[in-house]
Amino acid sequence: MKKSNHRRQYPLLLMLPFVLLVAGFELGPLLAMIKGSFLSDDGGRVTLEQYVTVFQSKYYVQGIRNSVMISLFSAGISIVVALFAAYSITRYSGKTRDRLLMIANMTSNFEGIPLSFSYIILLGNNGLFTMLFARWGWDVLAGFNLYSWTGLVLVYVYFQIPLAMLLVYPAFYGIQKEWREAASLLGATSFHFWRHIGVPVLLPSAAGTFSILFANAMGAYATAYALVGSNYNLISLQIASLVASDVALRPNLGSALGVLLASIMIATMLLNERLLRQWRRDLR
C-alpha cells in the first residue's frame, strides 16, 4: 500500500546515523581486517603469504600457543573456583547474598592497568609481599616471577573469578531441592548427587561461562600490556605492535593474526557447544 511505504521512509531515514556508524566503525573495520589479511605487505597482491608467515614463524606460533595456554588455564581455574564460591553464596539468605554479589560485581571491574599495577606493587620484584616474605624467610615466593606465564595466569584469574561467579550463580537456583531429597532417599551421598545430577545440570551454564572467560582472556590487552609490556609473547600484544607501534608496521600481518585470534575464539565456542551436547544428550 502506498500509505505504508511513505510512512516507512521517514523512520528509515531516522535510522541512517545508526547504519552509518555501524558500517563505519563495527562491520567495516572487521571486513577491512579480513581483506587486509589476504594482501601482501605492500597491499598490491591478493595472497596467503601473511598466514604462511605466521605459521612458519616460531615466534608467532609460540605467541599463539602462549595466549591459548594462558587463557585455557586461567579460564579453567577461574570457572572451578567460581563454581564453589557461587555455590557458597547461594547458601546465604537475601541481604548477605546481595552484599556478596555486590562485592563480586565491584571486584570484576578491577581489571586492566589498575589491576596489573596492584599486583606489581604486591608481588613484583620489589613488591611488598615479595620483600616481606623474603624478610620473614618464607621461600614460597622466592622463585616466583610476576612477569611470566604464571604471573599472567595469576592476574587474569583475579578478575575472571568474580566475572565467572556473576555469570554462573543463577544456575544454582535451577537445581531443585526435591532432586537432592529424592537422590538422598535413593541412597546418594552429597558427592554422588553432585556427580550424577548437580554438575550435569550446571554444565551448560559453566561451559558457556568458560567460553566467555577464554575469549576474554585471549583478547586481553591492557592487563598484559601493563604487566609485561612487549617482554612477553602474546598474540594480543603482537597484533598491537604490528599495527600501532612506533616500530616497523606490518598491518596486513597484524590483520592475519587478528583473523586468527577471532577464529580461535569462535572455534573454541563451537567446540564447547559440541562437547556440551555430548554430555547432555537431553539438550539436543
Add this chain to the structure above:
Amino acid sequence: MNFVAVEQIQKSFGQQTVLDRVSLQLKKGEFATLLGQSGCGKSTLLRAIAGLVDVDGGRIFIDGREITHEEPRKRKVGMVFQSYALFPNMTVEENIAFGLKMKKDRDAESKVRRMIELVHLNGKEKAYPHQLSGGQQQRVALARSLVVEPKVLLLDEPLGALDAKIRHNLQNELKRIQRELMMTTVFVTHDREEAMRLSDTVHIMHEGRIVQSGAPQDVYASPRNAFVAEFIGNYNVMSAEQFARMAGGEVPSASQVAIRPEVICMEPSEAEPQPPGDAWSFRGKVCDITMMGNVLRYEVTTDGPNLLVDQLHRNQAMLPPGTPVRLSVARSELILYP
C-alpha cells in the same frame, strides 16, 4: 505388630508448632492416608518419616528399628513428590535405575525392565522427562521409588498437579500396584474423595494433631467431632438450639448435632408423608438445587438453619425452588456431640 510406628512426634518452626505430639501406627501392607487442609502438618509428618525434616521430640520406628535421627538415605524409605522431581539429565531408564546404581545392584537391568512393565511405560525407556506428560512423569517417579524395594512408600500429594481424568486413572494404577507389591504406604492429600477411595485407613489432621483415625467408611459415618464432620463430607452441622427450632424438640445432652445430607428424607408436602417410626419430622421449603450428575443436592430453608439434602437422581422430577416440603430424619441417624 506395627510395621511403622510414630510416637509423640513434636516439631516446631520458630514459634509455630507444626506437629503436636503426633502418634501413628501402620501394619505391613497397609495404605494409610494423612488427610487435612493446607498447613495442618501432614506434609511435615511425612517428611519427618522420610528424614527430610529433623524432629524436636518423639520417636519413629520402621520394621522394629528406630530411625528417628537417621539420615534419609539409610532409612529404606521411598518418596514420590508432587513435582515429580525427576532428574532432567537422565532418561526414564536411568532415572529408575538410579537407586539401584547407588547400591551397585548387579540385577539392575532386569529390575528396571520389570518396573517399567509394572507402571505401563513400555516404549518410553529412552525418553527424557521433558518429553513426557505429567502422568507419565509421575509413573516414572513411582517406579524409581519402588524399584529399590523400600520398606515404606511415602507420597506427598503426588496427583495434585494432574488434571481430573489422569488423576483418576493414576489413582487406580497406584492402588493396583500397591496391592500387588503389598507395599506399606503413607499418602498425603487434601482431597477427601481421593483419600476415601484409596485408603485402608484415613487419619484426619488438623493444626498439627491427628483428630480421627479409622477406615474411610467409619470416619465418614461416625465423625468424632464437628470439625471432622464438616471436613469429611457435606454434613449439616448445627447447635442444639438450632436443631430444636428446626425440628420442634430438644436433643438430650448434646451441644451440636450433625446430619448427613443423604439420610434426610424429603417429599413435597402435598403428598401424605409416611415418616418412618422413631424419626424427627419437620417442614421446610426448597431454596436452591444443584444437579451434580448422579446426585441432586437441594438447599432447603427450615425453621432452623438451612439444610443440604442429597437425593439420588432417579426418575422423579426435580423439585423447583419454592416447593414446600416435608423432611424427616431417623433418630438413629443423628450424630450428637456433647
Add this chain to the structure above:
Amino acid sequence: MKRRMGMHHFITGIMLVYLLLPLLATLLFALASKWSVTLLPESFTLRWFAELFQDKRFFLAMGRTVLIIVLSVALGIAVMVPTVFIVSVYFPRSERFLQAVAMLPFGIPPVVAAVGLLRMYAGGPLPLAGTPWILIFTYFVATLPFMYQGIRNSLRTVNAIELVHAAELLGANKWTAFRKVVLPGIAPGILVAVLLSVAMLFGEFALANLLVGGRFETLQIYLYQKINKSGHLGSAIVVTYYLLIVLITWALLKTGKSGHLSRR
C-alpha cells in the same frame, strides 16, 4: 544443613580476603609515606593525593576522559533510542538482525577492532586516527550491547508497542506517543545502560592507546605513564579511579532497584 554452613563461611572468607587484599593494599600504599618491608605502612600521609590533585596533567586527562565519555554516551542514547524503538515498532522482523549487530562488540576484542579501524582511518580519505573523533565513534560501538539491551528491555517492560497503539487510538501520532508516553517509562532503563557504559569506558585502555595514543591522553593512559614513576602516586591514582567506579556501580544498583518492579 547447619553443619555445612561452616564450610561455606570458610570458602566465602577466603574469597573475600583474596579479592579485597589487592584493593586494600593499594589503598594503604596510596596513604603510606614509606612502606617497604613491614606488614603495615611505617607512616601515613595524604601527600600523594595532594600531589595528584595539584597535577594539572591529571585534571586534563580526567577532563578529556569525561568529555569523550559524555559525547560517546550522548551519541549512544541519541542514536539508539530511536533506532531500537523504530525497529520494534516498524520492523519487528528485523529485530534479530539488530540484536546480532548490537551484541557483536562483546565478541570482538579491542585489539582486533583496532586492526581494522587503523586500516580504515589511518591516513586515506578519512584520517580520524589520532583524533578524539575515532575514539568517540568507536566507544559508541563498544557500548552498543549495553545500550541495546537496556533500551530493548525497558521497551518490553513498559509494553511500548501497546502503549503507542493505545495512544494512537486516542488521537496522538507516533512521535507524540513516543515522547509523552514511552520516553518517561524507559528512562530508568536508559539510566542503567548509561551507568554501565560509563563504568566500562572509564576503564578502557586498549582502544585509547592504539587509536590515539599520546596525542589525546585519557585517564587510563595517564595512569599507565605514571605507574613507572612512583608506586605511591600510582596507587593514589588507582584509588581515585576505583572510587569513581565504585560510586558509579553503587548508583547503578540503586537505580536498578527502583527502576524495576520489586523482585522476589
